[in-house]
Amino acid sequence: MQRALLDHGAVQCGFCTPGMVVAVEALLAADPAPARAQVREALSGNLCRCTGYGRILAAVDAVAGHRAGS
Numbered sequence: 001m002q003r004a005l006l007d008h009g010a011v012q013c014g015f016c017t018p019g020m021v022v023a024v025e026a027l028l029a030a031d032p033a034p035a036r037a038q039v040r041e042a043l044s045g046n047l048c049r050c051t052g053y054g055r056i057l058a059a060v061d062a063v064a065g066h067r068a069g070s
């Protein structure tokens with residue numbers, strides 16, 4: 001997940017990044033293919049003042065897809 005955030009340009013100051021990683025890993029452990037609304041809900045407790053979330057969501061999609069083998 002860390003690599004995906006970096007590869008998708010989803011890290012700027014990095015303040016939110018550890019919380020994003022933990023939240024996404026917990027989500028994907030519970031549901032390997034979450035809907036976008038579930039991802040947004042899972043990340044809702046982690047505020048990012050830098051990225052606007054689009055790149056973070058793209059990184060989550062990439063990780064979920066990679067782990068699903070697609």
Ligand code: FES
Nearest residue numbers: 012016048049050
């Ligand atoms: S990267 Fe700066 S708060 Fe998210």
